[in-house]
Amino acid sequence: MQIPQPYLLFLGDVTDPLSAKTARGIHAWRPETCVGQMHLEGCQVSLGLPELTPAQAKDQGAKTFVLGTANAGGYIPEHWMTVIKDAIEAGLNIASGLHQKLVDVPELVALAKQHDVALFDVRHHQPALKVGSGLPRSGKRVLTVGTDCAVGKMYTSLALEAAMQKLGMKAEFRATGQTGILVAGAGIPIDAVVSDFISGAAEWISPANDADHWDVIEGQGSLFHPSYAGVSLGLLHGSQPDYLVMCHEMGRPHTRHLPHxxxxxxxxxxxxxLYNARLTNPNVQLAGISVNTSNYPEEEAKAYLAELTEKFQVPATDSVRFGIDAIAEFLLHQVN
Amino acid sequence: MQIPQPYLLFLGDVTDPLSAKTARGIHAWRPETCVGQMHLEGCQVSLGLPELTPAQAKDQGAKTFVLGTANAGGYIPEHWMTVIKDAIEAGLNIASGLHQKLVDVPELVALAKQHDVALFDVRHHQPALKVGSGLPRSGKRVLTVGTDCAVGKMYTSLALEAAMQKLGMKAEFRATGQTGILVAGAGIPIDAVVSDFISGAAEWISPANDADHWDVIEGQGSLFHPSYAGVSLGLLHGSQPDYLVMCHEMGRPHTRHLPHxxxxxxxxxxxxxLYNARLTNPNVQLAGISVNTSNYPEEEAKAYLAELTEKFQVPATDSVRFGIDAIAEFLLHQVN
Known part of the structure; x- marks a missing residue:
C-alpha cells in the first residue's frame, strides 16, 4: 500500500480542532504533500492552506483526497458522500481513516473503478502477512515505546526522523497507526492486523536495509496497558530495535481510560x-526519554527532565518544548 | 457462538493420524459428544466410533457435522463438498477448523439457509469484541502458559479441568484454539482476533463468576516466542489469572520452527x-508445572520433575504419564 501524494485535505464540518488531528498531523509533518484544504459550511477549523475544490486540486497536481477528520462513530456521514463522489469524479484517489470502510460502500467502489482511482482504508489492513520470524536483519532501528497510550510516540518518531536527517543520518519514519500512515503514505495499522501477525507486520514495515540506514518506528500502546499490551509486545519483538526511546506524559496519574x-x-x-526487546535483539539499549511536560511550568519540567537524564544516563527532553536533537545526537555518537 | 452437540466426526480421507488430531481430541476429551464417525475411501484413521452417514447420525441425535481433520493448505477439497452438502441436507450444522471459511462458499451458505442449519468456522471470529478493561472480576481463574508453542497447553487445561472436577471443584475449560473450541462447543480463536481485542477476547471467554467457580483457560504461544508473544501477553492480561500452570517439553532445544x-x-x-500477570491480578501465583517428558526414560523424567518441584516449590508432573492430580490438589488446598 502506497498512497499517492500530494493530498487535498478534507476537513468536513468539524468544529473541534482535536477532531482534525489527522489533517493537522499531515500538514505539520509533510506540508509539501498538502496541495490544499476543503471544508464544508460550518467547519471552524483551518490549516491555512488554499481552499480548493477536488477539480482545482487535481489541476494543481493533487493525487489523493484525504478524509482527515474523525466524526462520532467513525461512519461516513451521508452528506459527505456527494463530496467524496465529486473527488472520485475529479480523478482523485480517496484515503480514509474512518472505521467504516470505503470499500464497503458499493456505490464508491463502482465509481472508483469507473474512474480508475483507488480507495485506501488506512485503519484496516488487507494484504496477507507472514508470521514474524525473529531472524536478525541488517540496518539500524529505533522504536518509540511508552508508559501509556497517547504519550506522543508518533510525534516523537517524526521529530526524531527530522532531527536525525538534519544530522545527515539516513532516517526513515515507519508508520503503524492511521495518522502516521497518511503522513508517510505507507505503513500498517498494527492494531488492526490479526493477532497472529503482529510481529510479522512489524518485520514487514521495517525490512532489512543498509547498515547505516535507520528506521524510526512508530510505537503503539504500552506493555503496561491491560487493553493493548499484546500489540506493544508484538511490535517490540518484530521491530527488533537497536534503540528504544521511552515516551511519557509528566504527571499523568493513571493509565488512559482506566482510572483503576x-x-x-x-x-x-x-x-x-528492554528485557522483552532482547528476545530479538540482545544489544538493544535505551537512547532517550521523550516527555510531554505541557501541564507543568518550564522550571519544573526542566528539573524533572534533568532527574530522568541523571537516573537513566540518556537524554531526556520534551520534544515539543525543547526539541529532540539531544536524542538524535546520542544515536549518532553511539555508532561513530 | 455455541456449537450444538453431539457431533458426527468427519475424518475425510486422511492417512496420517496427526492430521486427525482435532477429531481425536474431541473424542478423547468429550466422548459423550461423539455420536459417530464418517470416513471416505482411503482413510486409514479410525476413532473406533460407529461409522454413520449424516442421515443416520441425525436419527441418533447428532446436531453438528465436524470437519475434524486438517488437509494441506487448509482448503475444502472439492470431493468433500458432496459430503458436506449431504450433511446439510440431513439437517446437521457444519463446524470446520479449516482456514478456508465455509461462509465464503456461497453454495454452502445458500444450502444451509434453505435447511435452517448453521455454519461454524472455528478458526475465525466474527462477533464484535470490546477492548480489554483490566477491571477485577469475581471467580477464580487458572491459565496454562508455556515455554513455547505446542507444549501441551490444551491437553494440560483439559486434564486439569477433569482432575479438579474429580475433587468436587467447579472447574470449566475455556477454549482459545480451534480444537479446544470444538471440544468445548464454544470459545474464541484468540490468534484470529484483531490485535486490539486480544485481552478483550480473553475477558469475554472467562467472565465474572461465582467465588468458588474456576475457569481453566487454554493458553496459546509463549511470551518468548518472537512470532506469537503478543497473543500470549494479551491472553495473560485478559485472563486475569489467579494461578498459572507452566507447560514445557523436556529437552526441547529451540523455539518451535525457529532453530536460531x-x-x-x-x-x-x-x-x-508472573511479572506481566501482576498487571491485572497482583495476587497471581504459580500452581504447577506440566511437562511432556515422552522423549526420556521414566527415571530421567522423574528426576527432572523432582528437580523442578524442588526449585519452584509447586507440583511438577507429566500429565499424560503421571496424571495432573497433584496440581489440582495444590489448587484445592490454596483456597481451603
Missing part, C-alpha cells in the same frame, strides 16, 4: 521493554 | 509470566 490502573513507574517500564 | 532461537530457561519464563 495507576501509571507504571518509568523505571519498571524501561526495564520490561 | 534457543528455548528460554524455565526460570525466566516463570518470572516473566
Amino acid at each position: 490502573h495507576p501509571l507504571v513507574e518509568m523505571e519498571d517500564c524501561v526495564y520490561l521493554n | 532461537h534457543p528455548l528460554v530457561e524455565m526460570e525466566d519464563c516463570v518470572y516473566l509470566n
Whole structure:
C-alpha cells in the first residue's frame, strides 16, 4: 500500500480542532504533500492552506483526497458522500481513516473503478502477512515505546526522523497507526492486523536495509496497558530495535481510560521493554526519554527532565518544548 | 457462538493420524459428544466410533457435522463438498477448523439457509469484541502458559479441568484454539482476533463468576516466542489469572520452527509470566508445572520433575504419564 501524494485535505464540518488531528498531523509533518484544504459550511477549523475544490486540486497536481477528520462513530456521514463522489469524479484517489470502510460502500467502489482511482482504508489492513520470524536483519532501528497510550510516540518518531536527517543520518519514519500512515503514505495499522501477525507486520514495515540506514518506528500502546499490551509486545519483538526511546506524559496519574490502573513507574517500564526487546535483539539499549511536560511550568519540567537524564544516563527532553536533537545526537555518537 | 452437540466426526480421507488430531481430541476429551464417525475411501484413521452417514447420525441425535481433520493448505477439497452438502441436507450444522471459511462458499451458505442449519468456522471470529478493561472480576481463574508453542497447553487445561472436577471443584475449560473450541462447543480463536481485542477476547471467554467457580483457560504461544508473544501477553492480561500452570517439553532445544532461537530457561519464563500477570491480578501465583517428558526414560523424567518441584516449590508432573492430580490438589488446598 502506497498512497499517492500530494493530498487535498478534507476537513468536513468539524468544529473541534482535536477532531482534525489527522489533517493537522499531515500538514505539520509533510506540508509539501498538502496541495490544499476543503471544508464544508460550518467547519471552524483551518490549516491555512488554499481552499480548493477536488477539480482545482487535481489541476494543481493533487493525487489523493484525504478524509482527515474523525466524526462520532467513525461512519461516513451521508452528506459527505456527494463530496467524496465529486473527488472520485475529479480523478482523485480517496484515503480514509474512518472505521467504516470505503470499500464497503458499493456505490464508491463502482465509481472508483469507473474512474480508475483507488480507495485506501488506512485503519484496516488487507494484504496477507507472514508470521514474524525473529531472524536478525541488517540496518539500524529505533522504536518509540511508552508508559501509556497517547504519550506522543508518533510525534516523537517524526521529530526524531527530522532531527536525525538534519544530522545527515539516513532516517526513515515507519508508520503503524492511521495518522502516521497518511503522513508517510505507507505503513500498517498494527492494531488492526490479526493477532497472529503482529510481529510479522512489524518485520514487514521495517525490512532489512543498509547498515547505516535507520528506521524510526512508530510505537503503539504500552506493555503496561491491560487493553493493548499484546500489540506493544508484538511490535517490540518484530521491530527488533537497536534503540528504544521511552515516551511519557509528566504527571499523568493513571493509565488512559482506566482510572483503576495507576501509571507504571518509568523505571519498571524501561526495564520490561528492554528485557522483552532482547528476545530479538540482545544489544538493544535505551537512547532517550521523550516527555510531554505541557501541564507543568518550564522550571519544573526542566528539573524533572534533568532527574530522568541523571537516573537513566540518556537524554531526556520534551520534544515539543525543547526539541529532540539531544536524542538524535546520542544515536549518532553511539555508532561513530 | 455455541456449537450444538453431539457431533458426527468427519475424518475425510486422511492417512496420517496427526492430521486427525482435532477429531481425536474431541473424542478423547468429550466422548459423550461423539455420536459417530464418517470416513471416505482411503482413510486409514479410525476413532473406533460407529461409522454413520449424516442421515443416520441425525436419527441418533447428532446436531453438528465436524470437519475434524486438517488437509494441506487448509482448503475444502472439492470431493468433500458432496459430503458436506449431504450433511446439510440431513439437517446437521457444519463446524470446520479449516482456514478456508465455509461462509465464503456461497453454495454452502445458500444450502444451509434453505435447511435452517448453521455454519461454524472455528478458526475465525466474527462477533464484535470490546477492548480489554483490566477491571477485577469475581471467580477464580487458572491459565496454562508455556515455554513455547505446542507444549501441551490444551491437553494440560483439559486434564486439569477433569482432575479438579474429580475433587468436587467447579472447574470449566475455556477454549482459545480451534480444537479446544470444538471440544468445548464454544470459545474464541484468540490468534484470529484483531490485535486490539486480544485481552478483550480473553475477558469475554472467562467472565465474572461465582467465588468458588474456576475457569481453566487454554493458553496459546509463549511470551518468548518472537512470532506469537503478543497473543500470549494479551491472553495473560485478559485472563486475569489467579494461578498459572507452566507447560514445557523436556529437552526441547529451540523455539518451535525457529532453530536460531534457543528455548528460554524455565526460570525466566516463570518470572516473566508472573511479572506481566501482576498487571491485572497482583495476587497471581504459580500452581504447577506440566511437562511432556515422552522423549526420556521414566527415571530421567522423574528426576527432572523432582528437580523442578524442588526449585519452584509447586507440583511438577507429566500429565499424560503421571496424571495432573497433584496440581489440582495444590489448587484445592490454596483456597481451603
